[in-house]
Amino acid sequence: xxxxxxxxxxxxxxxxxxxxxxxxxxxxxxxxxxxxxxxxxxxxxxxxxxxxxxxxxxxxxxxxxxxxxxxxxxxxxxxxxxxxxxxxxxxxxxxxxxxxxxxxxxxxxxxxxxxxx
Amino acid sequence: xxxxxxxxxxxxxxxxxxxxxxxxxxxxxxxxxxxxxxxxxxxxxxxxxxxxxxxxxxxxxxxxxxxxxxxxxxxxxxxxxxxxxxxxxxxxxxxxxxxxxxxxxxxxxxxx
Numbered sequence: 208x209x210x211x212x213x214x215x216x217x218x219x220x221x222x223x224x225x226x227x228x229x230x231x232x233x234x235x236x237x238x239x240x241x242x243x244x245x246x247x248x249x250x251x252x253x254x255x256x257x258x259x260x261x262x263x264x265x266x267x268x269x270x271x272x273x274x275x276x277x278x279x280x281x282x283x284x285x286x287x288x289x290x291x292x293x294x295x296x297x298x299x300x301x302x303x304x305x306x307x308x309x310x311x312x313x314x315x316x317x318x319x320x321x322x323x324x
Numbered sequence: 325x326x327x328x329x330x331x332x333x334x335x336x337x338x339x340x341x342x343x344x345x346x347x348x349x350x351x352x353x354x355x356x357x358x359x360x361x362x363x364x365x366x367x368x369x370x371x372x373x374x375x376x377x378x379x380x381x382x383x384x385x386x387x388x389x390x391x392x393x394x395x396x397x398x399x400x401x402x403x404x405x406x407x408x409x410x411x412x413x414x415x416x417x418x419x420x421x422x423x424x425x426x427x428x429x430x431x432x433x434x435x436x
Binding site: 240242247248249250251252255263265266297310311312313315316317318 | 325330333356358360367368369370373413417419423424425426427428429
């Protein structure tokens with residue numbers, strides 16, 4: 208069981224470039240999400256998905272796109288990178304089920320550090 | 325949407341003392357309140373959670389209390405140890421398939 212796998216771990220982009228952060232989980236979790244972490248601002252939700260084919264916006268969705276074509280994968284796309292998107296990005300997934308069964312407990316990936324120059 | 329406020333942003337205690345971190349939430353429909361610990365350079369990990377059908381939950385030195393009327397919940401760490409030093413995040417959700425919204429974090433430092 209690899210858990211939640213994020214790639215790449217580090218990336219440097221120039222303003223205006225596009226890229227995709229990959230996220231894959233092998234736990235058959237229905238729920239997947241992307242957060243960004245900035246100093247003093249905690250973990251802010253970008254987008255989330257409750258199942259294949261379903262995505263929704265979080266707190267800070269502007270500048271990011273997501274898709275969920277399979278249960279396992281939830282890529283995050285930066286369409287035109289800006290310096291304000293310099294951050295550490297975390298993908299997380301959880302099982303949606305009965306309370307007490309581990310439902311809603313997020314398993315996080317190791318994070319992807321993105322720098323936009 | 326849900327808004328979670330967390331205080332204090334930093335907390336320094338002596339080893340053996342207790343630490344308390346408080347959070348308030350805005351959405352009265354929220355019913356799931358987890359706490360995550362993030363050590364330096366690591367990913368966040370769940371340490372304890374509580375659902376709205378209980379008022380308090382304990383796990384060894386860690387406890388969480390919930391006041392649904394006042395819409396606030398707190399993390400209590402007793403007999404703190406240097407390895408408790410980390411950033412702690414509270415969060416709130418309506419549960420099940422709903423999104424989880426985090427507070428801004430508390431950096432806890434435990435001095436020997």
